[in-house]
Amino acid sequence: MTADAILEVRRLSKTFGGVRAVNDVSFSLGCGEIVGMIGPNGAGKTTLVNLMTGVLQPTSGIVLFDGIDVTRQKPHQAARRGLARTFQIVQPFPEMTVLENVAAAALFAAGAESVWAAREQAREHLEFVGIGKLATVLSRSLTLPDRKRLELAKGLAMRPRVLMLDEVNAGLNSGEIDAALDLIRRVSARGVTIIIVEHLMKVIFSLSDRVLVLHQGALISQGKPAEVAEDENVIRAYLGSRFAERHKGLLRHG
Amino acid sequence: MQGEAARGNRQVFVLALAAAAVCLVAAMPLLGSNYAVRVTTTICMFVTMALSWNFIGGYAGYPSFATSAFFGFGAYAGAILQTRGMPMLAAWVAATVSTALFSYILGFAILRLRGHYFAVGSFAVLELVKLGASNWAGLTGGGSGLNLPIVPGGPEFAGRVFLYSMLGLAILTFAVAMVVDRSRLGFGLRCIRQNESAANMLGVDVDRLKIAAFVLSAMFVGTSGAIYASWVSYIDPTDMFSILVTIKVPVMVLLGGAGTLFGPIVGVILFQVLEERIWSSFLEVHSGVLGFVIVLLVFLLPGGLLRLPARLRLLRGRQAAT
Secondary structure, three states, rough: OHHHHHEEEEEEEEEEOOOEEEEEEEEEOOOOOOOEEEEEOOOOOOHHHHHHOOOOOOEEEEEOOOOOOOOOOOHHHHHHHHHOOOOOOOOOOOOOOOHHHHHHHHHHHOOOHHHHHHHHHHHHHHHHHHHHOOOOOOOHHHHHHHHHHHHHOOOOHHOOOOEEEEEOOOOOOOOHHHHHHHHHHHHHHHHOEEEEEEOHHHHHHHHOOEEEEEEEEEEEEOOHHHHHHHHHHHHHHHHOOOHHHHHHHHHOOO | OOOOOOOHHHHHHHHHHHHHHHHHHHHHHOOOOOOOOOHHHHHHHHHHHHHHHHHHHHHHOOOOOHHHHHHHHHHHHHHHHHHHOOOOHEEEEEHHHHEEEEEHHHHHHHHOHHHHHHHHHHHHHHHHHHHHHHHHHHOOOHOOOOOOOOOOOOHHHHHHHHHHHHHHHHHHHHHHHHHHHHHHHHHHHHHHHHHHHHHHOOOOOOHHHHHHHHHHHHHHHHHHHHHHHHHHHHEEHHHHOOOHHHHHHHHHHHHHHHOOOOOHHHHHHHHHHHHHHHHHHHHOOHHHHHHHHHHHHHHHHOOOOHHHHHHHHHHHHHHOOO
């Protein structure tokens, strides 16, 4: 798998004061994979995403993107390389239209040659995520599901090679989640490698090729969804025994 | 699409209006008294300063109080060079370049600060530069100031020279603002104003863009300082590093509409008209009344005069929706 790894982290650690938020984590992502990342609140998931996108600098360890050491990159450099992310708390530019929000991503991360070209590209991405009709609306007036779609459109407009989705489904109802799942599958079909950070097991287990489990900053398990769901450590730390029982059945049948 | 066409039409209309205003200003020496020429020259100077402040305070959303620092810096740079024998025009250009350099270096230090901290930091810069000008007497003449050579040809001719210089500078600054408004830089700065870390994550090189905005906010102010120094032919620290001007300029932009292309110009005119009217009607308490009117306007027109139509549309839309 390391042969065609697009993103690899080696022995990554981050301490805040005395707290080890991320503790000696190593893993790699293969090209085109969908990898789920789970763990209880405070397990270090968002910190890990921040370390991989240059928002935070690790205390030790390295991040390799496409074989290049990018540990010390700044956020805008990560974005231009094709390491894109969405936010747990969606962050649109409130006074701009939906279209302008996406055009910003196309212009600055994907390097569209002009503001005009960026707007044209943005239009396509909005159609793709299904909010083409909302192009001229101010982004602050969007509903939550549409904001999440906007985040995804922004992510796509960055022409990412790796897209990190930080809880893009939080706060959605089950119908909306199904639509979101479908959308993520279609993004993946374009050849984008996806890391999906999520609390909703339905999302993680139905999408992921592989699952990483973080607990207290450490990677305690990784593997296929079915393997992880049966891992004693994971059940103890996160899933709970009732979930494991229920999902044994689910995974076998579905 | 229709909206964009309408917007284009409106811009053509406003540009025509601006062109008419330029002609009016240019014809001022024929139409008005020396007093009118002087007032018009001052208005052009403030237009340059307001347009400049708009780059950093309006587009990027960094409330700078360094305007007077750059004005004074440019004035002293121009004056020092002129007293040492440099021709006036060359001294103005040199003042522009040195103010740009000064702001570039300064930007690295204070653009790390955000919000109120940046505002306080930029204010500190003003005090520091003023202290420098007061104490480095060998270069700046200290508290007793500097005398500049007087432009030959009589006061009327000199008045025209400085009117057209300030007008030309205002037009140049506006042209740059127009380019920035439509460019990648302007777009990036708007992103920074609304959410700097999100902008960074979308690939905006925030540090570089902020410094560009800061330099743009300084360089033409430096030129206007140098022109002003030649105009009044005597400068001293208290006059050049004026706290009133450093506050007046942002207020003008806020009145007109920060982050819009024409807002600063509208704001300067609105402010000057208010100031003149209030000055003549309330001789004793004019600055108090002016302050009150400004507070009132800022409360009633958040976003400035030019954002009013958009805000009204929004309100009407909301009423229609409910």
